[in-house]
Amino acid sequence: MSHKLSWKKLLSASRVSGPRKDRTRSVDRSYVKADRRTNFEADYDRIVFSLPFRRLARKTQVHPMASNDHIHNRLIHSLEVASVGRSLSDRVVELAVKESDLSESAHLDLSWILQSACLIHDLGNPPFGHAGEEVVRAWVKEHLEEYFSPAEFEDDDQRTRCISDCLNFEGNAQGFRIASRYDNPSAGYLRLTYATLSSAVKYPWLSTDDRTPKKMKHNVYTTEAEIFKEIADELELYNAQGDFCRHPLSFLTEAADDICYRILDLEDAVEMGICKRNEVHKLFLAISNNKDNDWMSLPQLRGQAIQSLINEFWNVYEADFDNIMNGEREEDLKASLDENYRNLLREVNQFYEDIFGHRKKIATELGAYHILGRVLKSLFKTIQSIVASENYEQIHFLSKRCIELTWGKEHVEQNLNNSYSWWVQQVMDYVSGMTDDYAMKVSGEIGGFSLDMK
Numbered sequence: 001m002s003h004k005l006s007w008k009k010l011l012s013a014s015r016v017s018g019p020r021k022d023r024t025r026s027v028d029r030s031y032v033k034a035d036r037r038t039n040f041e042a043d044y045d046r047i048v049f050s051l052p053f054r055r056l057a058r059k060t061q062v063h064p065m066a067s068n069d070h071i072h073n074r075l076i077h078s079l080e081v082a083s084v085g086r087s088l089s090d091r092v093v094e095l096a097v098k099e100s101d102l103s104e105s106a107h108l109d110l111s112w113i114l115q116s117a118c119l120i121h122d123l124g125n126p127p128f129g130h131a132g133e134e135v136v137r138a139w140v141k142e143h144l145e146e147y148f149s150p151a152e153f154e155d156d157d158q159r160t161r162c163i164s165d166c167l168n169f170e171g172n173a174q175g176f177r178i179a180s181r182y183d184n185p186s187a188g189y190l191r192l193t194y195a196t197l198s199s200a201v202k203y204p205w206l207s208t209d210d211r212t213p214k215k216m217k218h219n220v221y222t223t224e225a226e227i228f229k230e231i232a233d234e235l236e237l238y239n240a241q242g243d244f245c246r247h248p249l250s251f252l253t254e255a256a257d258d259i260c261y262r263i264l265d266l267e268d269a270v271e272m273g274i275c276k277r278n279e280v281h282k283l284f285l286a287i288s289n290n291k292d293n294d295w296m297s298l299p300q301l302r303g304q305a306i307q308s309l310i311n312e313f314w315n316v317y318e319a320d321f322d323n324i325m326n327g328e329r330e331e332d333l334k335a336s337l338d339e340n341y342r343n344l345l346r347e348v349n350q351f352y353e354d355i356f357g358h359r360k361k362i363a364t365e366l367g368a369y370h371i372l373g374r375v376l377k378s379l380f381k382t383i384q385s386i387v388a389s390e391n392y393e394q395i396h397f398l399s400k401r402c403i404e405l406t407w408g409k410e411h412v413e414q415n416l417n418n419s420y421s422w423w424v425q426q427v428m429d430y431v432s433g434m435t436d437d438y439a440m441k442v443s444g445e446i447g448g449f450s451l452d453m454k
Contacts, residue, residue, distance in 0.1 A: 003100055003101075003322065003325035003326055004238075004239065004240060004325065004326040004327050005236065005237070005245075005248065005325050005326065005327055006100075006101055006236070007096060007100060007101050007102040007103070007106065008101060009234070009235050009236045010195065010198075010235055010237075010247060010248065010249075011106060011109055011110075011113070011195050012193065012194040012195050012234050012235055013038075013039035013040065013193045013194070013195065014193065014194045014234055015039075015182075015191050015192065015193055015194070016180055016181065016182055016191055016227055016230070017182075038108070038109065038112065039193050040108075040109050040112035040113050040116065040193060040195065040196065041112050043112065043113070043116040043192045043193055043196045044112050044115060044116045044119070046190050046192065047116055047119045047120055047123075047179075047190065047192070048119070050188055050190055051188040051433075052123050052124075052178050052188040052190070052433060053075070053078075053119065053120075053123065054075075055433060055434075055435050056073065056074035056075035056078060056122065056123070056125075057073055057074075057075040057076075057435075058073065058435035058436055058437055058438070059073060059074040059075075059125060059126075059127055059129075059435055059436060060073070060074070060127065060128050060129040060131075060132075060436055061073055061074050061076075061077045061129065061261070061265070061268075070268075070271050071268050071271060071272065072264055072265075072268055074122050074125060077122065077260060077261065077264070078118065078119050078120075078121065078122055079119070080260045080264065081118040081119075081121060081253075081256045081257050081260045082115040082116075082118035082119050082256075084118070084255075084256035084259055084260055084306065084310060085114040085115050085117065085118035085252060085253060085256040086111055086114065086115050087310060088114065088252045088255070088256060088310065088313075088314065089110045089111040089113075089114040089115070089252075090107075090111070091314055091318075092110055092114075092248075092249070092252065093106065093107045093110055095318055095321060096248075099321055099322075099325075100321075100325055109195075110249070113193075113195050113196050113199055113249060114199060114249055114252060114253065116192065116196045116199075117196055117199035117200040117249060117250070117253040118200075118253050118256050118257070120175055120178075120179045120190075120192070120196075120200050121172075121175065121200050121253055121254075121257055122171065122175065123174075123175040123178050123179060124170075124171045124172065124173065124174025124175030124176070124177065124178055124432055125171035125174070125175070125432070126169075126171065126174075126372070126431060126432040126434065127368070127372070127434045127435055127436045127438070127439040128364065128365065128368040128371075128372070128436055128439070130171075131364075131365040131368050132368060132372060132432075133169060133170065133171055135368050135369045135372045135373065136166075136169040136372065136376070136428075136431065136432075137166075137167060137168070137169050138369070139369075139372065139373050139376050140163075140166040140167055140169065140376075141167060143376075143377075143380070144163065146380075147380040147384070148162070148163050148166075152384070152387070152420045153419075153420055153421060154419060154420075154421075158419070158421050159421075160208075161208065161222040161223075161421075162222075162421040162424055164207045164208045164212075164222060165207050165221040165222055165223065165425075165428075166424065166428065167207075168207040168212050168213075168218060169428065169432075170207070170217065170218055170219075171432070172201075172202060172203060172217065172218070172219045173207065173218055173219055173220055173221045173224075174221075174428065174429075174432045175200070176197065176200070176201065176219055176220055176221075176224060176228075177189075177221060177223065177224050177429075178190060178429075179192045179196075179197055179200070180192065180197050180224060180227050180231075181224070181227070184426075184429070186407070186411060187426075187429040187430075187433065188433065194231045194234055194235055195235070195247075195249075197231060198231055198232075198235055198237060198247040198249075198250065199247050199249035199250050199253055200250065200253055201219045201220075201246065201247065201250055202217070202219060202246070202250055202253070202254050202332070203215070203217045203218050203219040204219060204220075204228075204232075204237070204244040204245060204246055205218050205219070205220065205244060206218060206220045206221070206222055206225055206228070207220070207221055207222060208222060221425075223425055228244075232244050235247070237327065238327060239326065239327030239328055240326065240327070240328070245327030245328075245330075246324075246327070246329070246330065248324050248325060251317060251324060251329070251332065251333055252313075252317065254332050254333070255313040255317070255332070255333045255334070258313070258332065258333075258334055259306055259309045259310060259313065260306070262309075262345065262348045263284070263287075263302055263305050263306055263309070263348075264302070265352075265355065266280050266283070266284075266348065266351055267280070267298060267299070267302055269351065269354070269355050270298065274354055274355055275351055275354055275355070277298060279351075280298065280351070281298055281301060283344070283347055283348065283351075284298065284301040284302060284304070284305045285301055286344055286347075287304075287305040287308055287309065287341075287344050288301060288304035288305045288307075288308050289308050290304065290308075309341075312337055312338070312341050313333045313334065313337070316333045316334075316336045316337060317333055319336075320336065368439075370443075371439050371440055371443040372431060372439060372443070374443045374446055374447055375431060375434075375439065375442055375443050375446060376427065376431060378402050378446045379402065379406065379427045379430065379431070380424075380427060381396075381398075381399060381402075382395075382399040382402045382403060382406075383420065383423035383424065383426070383427060384420075385399035386399065386403075386412060386416065386423060387419070387420045387423060389416070391416070392409065392412065392413050392416065395412075402446065405442060405445055405446065406430055406442070407426070407430070
């Protein structure tokens with residue numbers, strides 16, 4: 001059957017063009033020719049060796065600041081999601097070769113792309129889990145008059161776009177920003193291939209889109225609008241109505257994430273004594289769809305439950321493959337699971353009431369507002385001083401001290417003439433890149449609480 005989307009376009013290995021200043025420079029690129037990796041293998045390696053990915057090891061998955069070493073952090077979660085994604089890639093190849101225009105030779109490419117998309121799906125998440133996202137949004141909303149006044153911006157349009165991005169601060173959009181850009185190595189920008197980038201995009205619209213306030217989700221800031229369109233144009237990611245649509249692999253990236261966090265968050269909750277082992281064991285047994293497995297330990301049942309969910313999510317993908325390949329599906333796969341599995345996932349969600357109501361989690365999230373709020377306030381005052389100064393010496397004394405704690409003098413001097421909206425994004429890059437521990441450290445240093453008074 002002929003589809004609107006074509007794998008010949010969808011597997012583009014193009015990357016966002018490098019800086020113009022580098023295009024005329026004579027550079028020895030013989031090392032590229034000697035590299036035996038494909039571009040998609042290189043994506044995977046770029047991610048694994050990157051600072052943003054490494055920092056996920058010290059970021060909250062669900063349970064903040066856990067002292068138990070068995071509890072998941074964002075990095076371990078991402079690796080597990082990539083493992084599930086790899087399992088799904090084999091099925092995609094078999095189906096797409098048979099039902100669409102995918103070549104059998106693309107088997108390894110799909111595996112690398114899907115694994116890489118899974119690795120970056122949480123790359124832009126701030127410290128303290130989703131609570132960190134909510135803190136940033138709430139803080140921006142409360143300080144619009146003070147730090148987003150018309151006088152700070154070049155024009156009203158720039159201000160409107162900047163406010164929209166910050167009020168709708170989103171880990172998904174921040175991750176796309178980090179994974180797609182090339183122009184700020186200090187923020188860890190990765191410049192991955194178009195195929196990998198689009199396979200991680202779950203919400204193919206901007207912060208200014210009407211769907212953003214309704215769904216409280218989006219995947220692209222206005223600062224990356226041109227990059228996003230460039231990718232969509234090359235991959236021809238448009239449906240029959242001419243709207244941006246999802247890459248077929250993005251549904252499986254999302255499914256792998258859904259499967260892993262729903263199962264493994266519960267296992268963590270048992271490990272921490274928040275949920276009862278026998279109750280979670282009973283639920284995992286039901287999800288595994290095999291009552292004969294009741295003798296298994298919880299970790300064994302977890303594996304069975306994950307495999308069962310892989311099968312169920314795949315059934316939805318396979319049944320709706322034509323709509324997916326025509327760019328007509330937007331909702332996630334779990335929305336179409338059969339009634340039994342939807343009910344089982346509702347039972348999983350009921351456990352989250354205990355998880356999110358746990359005293360330590362609540363206390364940490366309350367602390368997160370004060371920690372991130374102090375950092376945000378100091379950095380916004382700092383960038384106001386930077387933009388108002390003609391040279392580094394004119395920057396306010398306290399702002400210089402914040403610069404020394406954060407970006408460093410050299411970075412500020414090199415970018416002194418950039419706009420206020422550009423510096424706002426630098427603040428968001430810095431805050432979202434913090435680990436839980438580092439956010440506490442910097443907040444303490446800014447507040448003067450790290451002084452040794454002995």
